[in-house]
Amino acid sequence: MAIKIENLDYVYMQGSPFEKKALDNINIEIKDGEFVGLIGHTGSGKSTLVQHLNGLLKPHSGHVFINEHETTEKGEKLKKLRCDVGLVFQYPEHQLFEETVYKDIAYGPTNLGLPKEEIDIRVRDAARCVGLPPEVLDKSPFDLSGGQKRRVAIAGVIAMKPSVLVLDEPTAGLDPAGREEILSQIKSIYDEGNMTVILVSHSMEDVARLVNRLIVMNEGKVFADGTVDEVFSRGRELRNIGLNVPQVNVLIDELVARGLNINPNIYTVENAKNELIEYFKRIKEGGENA
Amino acid sequence: MLKAENLLYSYDNGVKKVDTVLDNLNLNIKKGEFVAVLGHNGCGKSTLAKHFNGLLLPLGGDVYVQGINTKDEEMLWTIRRQVGMVFQNPDNQIVANVVEEDVAFAPENLGIPSAEIRKRVDDALKTVDMYRYRKHAPHLLSGGQKQRVAIAGAIAMRPECIVMDEPTAMLDPMGRAEVMETILKLKAQENMTVVLITHYMDEAAMADRVVVMDDGHIVVDDTPRNVFSQVELLKSLGLDVPQVTELAYSLNKEGFDVNYDVLTVTECADAIMDYVRSIKSGN
Structure with a gap:
């Protein structure tokens, strides 16, 4: 079992006039090797949920387990958990900072204290995974196109060899060709078979073609959870909660x-x-x- | 209203000259028109947008706003007052801690008397339907709301024209719908000239006119209906057509005579039902 979420509640700005229950009694289990789409409009709680998956946020009540370890663990165990779950944020290209693409992808593995040879293997493998040609590795990430920058950022997470890869809106702001490219790249990463992939999106069209399972969030709750067919058969309800079928x-x-x-x-x-x-x-x- | 004549532009990154971004481009936009500009990333559409209020100046050719050449330095502020700009990321455009102060920012800088500013801010917020949020903090608003505040900030300058560079790219479907509704309202009620750069074909389908760019050129310039019926061309340019158009077109290509001059669900359903009836009457 890759991920197990039990009775998870999370409240923003607790005790203030702006208090908002962002997650309300969430129960989800995700098995190893699943390809899950997580869908919901802005404010539905999907980003809050994924931040629980590597312990960036801790439950106010309930439990989150990643590979049998609870996210409230501290120290070395938390570090291990963060390596297990690779989170690619929205607009990840804003997080690039190194002089070269190679160094940027190597940043995570270097901090793990891995030997140089292992880092080299991981960087080249991650770059291949996201479809970056080897000659790009010596360039400055800031000289690349938007779509390429995003792939560098994704490669940086893949180089950590997570067992769960979570991507938050990986196609936001890209043109149709760029969207298509990133999505087929994610699909091929999944097809290599080493990772559980969770794809967060508000675009049903993007997600429907790829995943085996869809989880729809609304107002902090799980609104629907099933195969793409099962979820889409509730088309009218989905439109009512602001999703574009x-x-x-x-x-x-x-x-x-x-x-x-x-x-x-x-x-x-x-x-x-x-x-x-x-x-x-x-x-x-x-x-x-x- | 907006006119580009033989417009030429290329970026120079200081080390090497990069390819020409706008290549001898000609475009004329009339007062009150709603024009959508489509094209894949890097085709030059944002570069074109930045020429319309003098953020960039042509390396060759000319750009005119209401007949004023953007190269005329003395008229630059007049031009900027007439062309409001809205960009992709609402968070980068908001400067104040209170919605109404943010909207007042531009008119304040124009040195307008405060009673007039008050009126303009209120009018602008009402137009984008954000008046009841005037005392709120912008960072707590949704993306669609923030973007409507940014639009209010632009229209508080009382421009003749508003140029929007992918204003919906970072928004969810609800936020997108809010912004599109605002654009249609600006056009209908204020007769505002609107230039909308977008990747969303359903948004472009709402415009009066669609301009498709590729490699610094204008490839197609026509009504949405005439543009989207050129399915193969758009696909070859890395663009989509609305799903219903694509479906009707692909049925047609498979030898089923379904009319593919359709832009909406209803039109496509009508076309398919017409075809079904024609088969049945043939039987």
Whole structure:
């Protein structure tokens, strides 16, 4: 079991007029090797939740366990936990600071006190993982494009060899091509099979294609938790809590409402195309009544 | 209102000359138009935006704001007063600790009498629907609210035109909807000229006109309908089309005669239902 969250509560600015219950009785278990999408609009508590995963925030009540260790542990054990869970924050490229890409990626492993050879292996491996060509390693990170900077930042976390990789809004602010690139890179990192991946996003379209499981947060609670199909079948409810269901899913809903006999659980353009082609063929053969 | 003539620009990082960012670009935006500018990262759209209020000056060609050349140094402040800018990150644009003080920042710097400032700030906050938050601290607002405060700050200068560089990029769907609603309202009620740089095709679909840039050039300049029907071209430029347009187009390509001149869910549903009826009547 990679992650176990039990009855987790968290309150911001407790005792002040601005007191806000950010997390309200959260119970989640995530197994090794899962690829989970965590979705919710701004203020739903998803960033607060991921900050509990490596002990940046401690529960006000309840428990968070990472690989059987509780996040309230201190000293060496907490350090170990922070190595286990790699957190990539929003706009991680703002955290780059070193003279070269190589040094930036090496920063974490160097602080672990690893031997030089091991650091070198990790840096090159992490760079390959995120699709950075070797010649970039000697450049200043500040001379790179936005998408490349972001990949350097992600590589810095991967070089720590975490068993759980958490990415908070990794595609924010990128253009469609950049989004596509980062997402397929994350997918291939997951496919290498060494990590549990949690992808935090408010874009259902991005996440739906990749993950095996979706957790939807709303007002500090888990609103839905299941396979992509299970969660999307509650499309109208999701829209009511301010999430944008893929446009094509709204279209399919509309077509079903207008009387087409098609599968309502469709959220990619590709699947919608195939489903409609099947339907067109059926009615061409006269299989469907008018 | 805004005019770029043979505009040429390139960045010089002091070491080596980088490629030309804007290459002989021509664009004319009329008063009251709502123009969306699309293009992948690095195509020059932000560079173009910065020319519209003299933040950058052309290396070749000219940019005119209301007929004034941005190279005319003496008129620079007049130009800046007429073109309000809103950028991507709301946190970088907010300067004061109270919402209404933040909105008052620009008019104060223009040396406007305080009674007039009061009125402008109140009007601007009402326009973006943030009046009841006027005494709040900006850092406790949501992203969409912060961005609306930034827009209020720009319109409190009473500009003729507002240029927004990806104002919704950092916002969630609700915040995006708030900002888009504000833009449409500015256009409808104030006849404001709006230039919106965006990566979101659904936002561009709401504009009067869509300008697509690639490699420092304008590739397409037309109504949203005519632009988005060019699915292959947009894809080749690294851009998306709305999902419903893409679906209708791909059905068409597979030999099903669905009209793909559609931008919204309703239009696409209509097109598919029309096609279904045509098959049934053929049977």
